[in-house]
Amino acid sequence: MPRRFGKQRVALRHMETPTPDTGDTQDLEAQKPKAPAPAHKASGDRSSKELTLRPTKRSRTANAYQPDTRGRQWTPGQEPGIDPYHPNAAQIALEANCEITVVEFSQTDMKMIYLDNTTLEGYLGNPKDESVVCRWINVNGISWDVISVIGKAKGLHRLAIEDMINRKNRTKADWYTDHTYIVLPLQKLVHTHLPTNECSDSEDETPPGHEGKREKRGMIYNVRKMLGYGKHNKSREPSYGETNRKASCDPIKRNDTGASGLSELSGRIRTLQQYHGGPNKERTEFMEKYSALANKSLAVAVEQVSIFLSSDNTVVSFFEQSADDIETPIIGRLSSPETVLRRSSDASMIVQAIIDAIIDLAIPVATAYQDAVDELELNVLTEPSIGNTRPLYILTSEVSQFRSNIFPIINLVNALRDHKSEPVAPKHDMDGKMGKLSASDVRISILTRTYLADVEDHCTLIVENVDQMRRAADNMIDLIFNTIGAYQNESMKQLTLVTILFLPMSFLTGYFGMNFAYFDGVHNNSDVFFWEIAIPLVCVVLIWLMRDPVQRWLRKTKQRRGIMMSRKARIEKEKST
Numbered sequence: 001m002p003r004r005f006g007k008q009r010v011a012l013r014h015m016e017t018p019t020p021d022t023g024d025t026q027d028l029e030a031q032k033p034k035a036p037a038p039a040h041k042a043s044g045d046r047s048s049k050e051l052t053l054r055p056t057k058r059s060r061t062a063n064a065y066q067p068d069t070r071g072r073q074w075t076p077g078q079e080p081g082i083d084p085y086h087p088n089a090a091q092i093a094l095e096a097n098c099e100i101t102v103v104e105f106s107q108t109d110m111k112m113i114y115l116d117n118t119t120l121e122g123y124l125g126n127p128k129d130e131s132v133v134c135r136w137i138n139v140n141g142i143s144w145d146v147i148s149v150i151g152k153a154k155g156l157h158r159l160a161i162e163d164m165i166n167r168k169n170r171t172k173a174d175w176y177t178d179h180t181y182i183v184l185p186l187q188k189l190v191h192t193h194l195p196t197n198e199c200s201d202s203e204d205e206t207p208p209g210h211e212g213k214r215e216k217r218g219m220i221y222n223v224r225k226m227l228g229y230g231k232h233n234k235s236r237e238p239s240y241g242e243t244n245r246k247a248s249c250d251p252i253k254r255n256d257t258g259a260s261g262l263s264e265l266s267g268r269i270r271t272l273q274q275y276h277g278g279p280n281k282e283r284t285e286f287m288e289k290y291s292a293l294a295n296k297s298l299a300v301a302v303e304q305v306s307i308f309l310s311s312d313n314t315v316v317s318f319f320e321q322s323a324d325d326i327e328t329p330i331i332g333r334l335s336s337p338e339t340v341l342r343r344s345s346d347a348s349m350i351v352q353a354i355i356d357a358i359i360d361l362a363i364p365v366a367t368a369y370q371d372a373v374d375e376l377e378l379n380v381l382t383e384p385s386i387g388n389t390r391p392l393y394i395l396t397s398e399v400s401q402f403r404s405n406i407f408p409i410i411n412l413v414n415a416l417r418d419h420k421s422e423p424v425a426p427k428h429d430m431d432g433k434m435g436k437l438s439a440s441d442v443r444i445s446i447l448t449r450t451y452l453a454d455v456e457d458h459c460t461l462i463v464e465n466v467d468q469m470r471r472a473a474d475n476m477i478d479l480i481f482n483t484i485g486a487y488q489n490e491s492m493k494q495l496t497l498v499t500i501l502f503l504p505m506s507f508l509t510g511y512f513g514m515n516f517a518y519f520d521g522v523h524n525n526s527d528v529f530f531w532e533i534a535i536p537l538v539c540v541v542l543i544w545l546m547r548d549p550v551q552r553w554l555r556k557t558k559q560r561r562g563i564m565m566s567r568k569a570r571i572e573k574e575k576s577t
Contacts, residue, residue, distance in 0.1 A: 065279060070094055070142070070165050081158030082165065084151040089144075094165065098141035101327060105334055106133040106345050112331070117145055124153040133345040136330075137316045140323030150316055154179065156308060164306040164318060168275065171408035173415045180442045182307040182351065184412060185405045186322055188361040189368055190269065190301045192294070269321070275302040276401045292372040292395040300365050300398070302405065307354060311441050313347040317354055326357045340447070348416075348448040352455065355413070359458045362406060366462050369399055373469045380476045384483040388476070396473045403466040406459055413456045417449045500545050504537040 066074050082089055100115040102123070109131060115123055128135070139146055142165070151161050160181035163169050174181040273291070277284040293299060303320040310316070319326065330353050333339045341349055372395060380388050419442075508530065543550075 067166075070167055080162065082161045083158045084148040084156075084161065089148065092144045092165070094142060094144040094147075096141040096143040098139050098143050098146050099323065100140070100146070101138045101323075101331075103136040103138070103331065103334060104129070104132040104134075105342065106131060107337065107343055110334055110342070117143060120146060121149045124149060133313065134347050134350065135314045136347075136350050137314070138323055138327050139316070139318045140321065140327075142318060142320055147318075154308065154310055154314070154316065157181065160306075160308070167304065169304065171405075171412050173412055173419075175419070175442065178311045178441060180309040182309065182355075182412065182416075184305055184307075184355070184358065184409055185275070185302055186305045186319070186326075186358050186361060187272070187300055187302050187365055187402065187405055188322065188325065189364045190299055192297050192299045269299075269301040270303060272300040272302055272398055272401050276404070287394060287397065290391065290394055292376075292391060292398060293368055296368075298368060300402065305354070305358065307351055309347055309351050309442055311443070313345075315347045315350045315354075325361060326354055329357060330354070340451075344445070344447055346445050346448060348444045349451070351416075352448050352451050355409070356451070356455050356458070359406075359409065359455055359462070362402075362462060363458075365402060366465050369395070369402065369469060370465065373472055377472065377476060380480060384480045386480065386484065388480055392473050392477050392480075396470060399466055399469050399473070403463060403470075406462050406466070410456055410459045410463070413452050413459065416444055417452050417456075419444050500542060501538065504541045505534050508534050508537065 082092070098117055100117075100120055102113040102115060104111050104113070113123065137150070139150075144165075147161060147164065150156065155178065157174075157176045157179070160174060160176070160179075163174075163181065163183060169183045171184045172182075271288055273284045273287045277287075288294070288299070291299065301322070303322060305320075306318040308316040317323075317326075330341070330350070333341050333353070336342060341353060376388065376392060376395065380392075
């Protein structure tokens with residue numbers, strides 16, 4: 001029978017909301033938060049009763065899993081974006097000692113200014129020099145006080161500020177009225193251990209005068225050390241010197257020198273597995289331990305880069321900790337008046353140079369993975385075993401994650417190249433007022449579009465190389481299982497031949513071994529009589545059971561002989577002519 005639903009009482013609350021003079025959303029977002037209206041004093045006022053919230057009920061919504069956000073608590077349905085003028089924005093717990101480099105240049109002059117968290121606000125408050133054509137503000141570190149100062153000075157959009165604070169975003173370019181927000185990942189190769197012998201454990205260090213005793217440590221000592229039964233006391237707190245030495249040897253907390261000339265990486269890095277991994281930390285640690293690059297003491301560091309391109313020919317870039325890798329080569333190019341960056345004095349060319357440098361840092365990563373694939377391929381071809389499947393799976397996982405960071409940059413570059421820099425003409429509304437521009441007035445120069453094509457080529461080459469590595473890894477896994485299957489089939493073939501050979505003799509043995517009272521064939525003959533019957537029987541059974549393989553072998557031999565004779569006759573005919 002149909003289910004009867006009870007009526008639910010719905011309370012309608014009519015609240016008057018002030019309407020702004022203009023309907024433009026940009027004006028609404030630019031308004032500063034006003035002080036809350038005073039509460040009604042009359043306890044019996046009707047409006048105060050209507051504004052009273054309904055008591056919350058117990059919910060079954062699970063809050064155990066939340067996105068990884070920086071500086072603030074995430075809640076469903078919260079206001080999108082972060083307004084730097086809002087009082088609650090000061091509660092964002094995001095602090096870091098930022099290294100800020102300001103480069104102001106033109107075709108004839110260039111100067112650099114080094115700032116920090118305290119001196120940035122005073123610098124941005126000063127008027128811009130008329131001789132400065134282009135300005136680049138490069139920030140190394142994510143701190144809310146720096147973001148707030150730059151956001152207020154440059155009028156950054158609240159949605160862009162929220163995306164910059166989030167630890168992980170998709171690669172994209174958001175176009176606003178007077179600036180563009182670009183976000184993409186930076187990947188580079190770093191060392192996980194010092195190249196020298198400075199990072200040895202305290203129990204492995206040999207005291208002076210005890211060099212000969214170290215050689216006596218054998219297999220038992222290594223096993224005890226592996227199981228964690230060393231002589232050291234874990235409860236003892238390390239001294240100041242030991243703490244500094246262990247901190248400097250920590251591959252995560254120390255300054256890492258990257259491979260292929262990469263600069264030092266300070267602070268805590270995010271590896272490729274940590275960047276794409278979920279809340280399961282054990283899985284991330286396992287994948288990092290058995291990484292394809294772990295045996296070479298290498299790792300892939302990933303961080304998010306935010307770039308703001310303003311309509312006043314200004315670029316603001318935010319790096320988590322790898323600003324020196326990008327800043328050093330670009331400043332070297334800006335120092336020379338003959339370079340394209342200096343002669344163009346174009347902010348969009350600075351954006352192109354930053355993206356190009358980020359792609360160049362990813363090239364050593366692809367080369368390192370290619371080397372790992374080549375080593376695994378040699379192992380699989382020389383000794384295919386089931387033990388090679390785990391490193392191949394981990395390698396495929398890392399290569400796929402690396403590709404997922406590179407491939408969206410191609411779409412980003414195409415979005416920058418296809419952007420229409422000409423703004424749409426303003427229109428008059430019904431009241432005759434001039435409306436605002438409906439398109440962004442950020443300009444991407446023709447020169448920048450030309451050089452962005454080169455960046456796209458580099459991305460495409462890396463993606464194609466990564467796809468080839470993934471196919472090679474998949475083919476090696478197939479080869480391993482096919483080879484193991486072929487070995488098993490060969491073993492079964494040999495067992496089958498042995499079974500066929502001894503099957504007739506097993507039958508005869510069972511027949512002659514029966515307990516008869518009198519057996520003329522056994523009592524009146526010797527053991528030769530058994531073989532006189534067994535050998536012909538075995539030959540007949542073998543010929544009968546192996547007739548199909550023998551026929552296939554004879555047919556194949558005949559065909560090969562015919563091919564060889566035909567090839568030999570053709571070669572002799574060609575020599576004679």
